[in-house]
Amino acid sequence: MQTQNKVIVVTGGGSGIGRALTLRLVNAGAHVAAIDIHENTLQETQGLAGPHKGHISLHVVNVTERETVNALPEKVIAAHGVVDGLINCAGIIQPFVRIKDLEFDAIKRVMDVNLYGQIHMIKAFLPHLLARPEAHIVNISSMGGFFPVPGQTMYGASKAAVKLLTEGLYAEMIGTNVHVTVVFPGAIATNIAQNSGVVIAGLGNEQAHKFSATTAAVAAETIINGMVRNKFQVFIGQDARMMDLLYRLNPRWATQFMFSKMKALLPD
Template identity: 45%
Template sequence: MDISGRTFVITGAGAGIGQHTALEVLRRGGRVAGIDLRSEGLDETLRLAGAENPDFGAMFSAHPIDITDRSSVLALPQAIRDEHGGIDGLINVAGIIQPFVHVTELEFTTMERILAVNFWGTVNTVKAFLPELQRRPVSSLVNVSSMGSILPVPGQTVYGASKAAVNLFTEGLFAELQGGPVRVTTVYPGAIATEISTNSGVDRTEGEEAPEFGGGGKSSDPSMTPPQEAGRLIVDAVEKGSFRVHIGKDAKAFRALSTVTPKRAIRMVAEKMKDLV
């Protein structure tokens, strides 16, 4: 799928992987309707885009909404059509992690918020935009999951469960949409150097790294994939129509371990990462 001249809706476009995915689409000649809870994040994406190329400003529109607000999400397709014309792709990046605690210490309201953003937010945008995508000659639907949905990470059990729901939802869509114009992709990021911990409202000890499966660590940590690289790989996947994409050696290792020796792999990850909790 050629990116140039096509319009992509990107959630979480105000920071991290979503921001760099938006910038990469713009570099390849596409148009972006950026969705984020924080308007200041979208302003920053627009600033970065304009600093890179003055023409990018006309190719980017900002839509600050909460993706858990279903009525607001369902109103978006018309607003984006008015701004850009047809809609050729939806890339769901927005997501939050949980506090690094065991389930017994996690409040129900926190669990409900994680599921509302990560799973129901994804469902809301898919329901809103899928009819648009089905009307195009060729289109793309990308949902970003997590390596934490492949193998459980200590202190992220509900987060992992929310992303596992995204996995099956996405592959169910792949099955349902066979023979049509929509190419469906699931993305599994490993540890990405973003600020997902801060943006999720999760406190970490100063200087302490939060190895996340979609963000949350120091950009200087060489073991983490830079968000720029993650954005590039996601847009590559759109162009290729990839089925699954694993970003980072850690995500690929998680997938292999979960297939070959799942019980041993769960114990190994739990022991290696037990200090996170």
């Protein structure tokens, strides 16, 4: 689906990939309903849009709250007239610990934001998207959604669920006007750990960015290109593409390889 003159809803629009998507979309002639739990970061995103800031409406919403999300389409349509697309980008990681040490509150929070947040948004907006001549849903999964990362097991489980949710939705939308795409980012240079309230012991910001091979701007460009081309799957970063191949060829070896790279970050 072409994005020019379209109205796109972007969750997580206050930072990271969501912010980069919002800015790139309005620069390309789209209108964006930017969703985030933090009003101040949404306002920062709008300020960065410069002459295009009038094309962005701001909506302070917690995507885990179903009733609040159910009221969102009416507000977006009031601001823009219609809605043509949804990009589910909001997400958090878990504390970097083994599952035996992960508190149930943290497990629930990860599942609520990463999985149920996307479900809430899809259920709320899909009827409106089906009424458009052409529409698109993009769900952000993760490299961790098809490949196990030690210390991020529940995060990976939530993103694996997003993968199957999206692919199942794609199958259900065959023959309709709604296109569906699932995205698998690898390591991206964003502040997701800070936004998730996660501290990785012994790893400062400068060191953390060594793991970040792709910028948020490049990720946003890749996602939008995939949307325009109506792609089924989009992989972001050489790391995501490489691990997809390795995991298909030899999943046990690939899992052991990842553990060898990540074990230094795991508490004993």
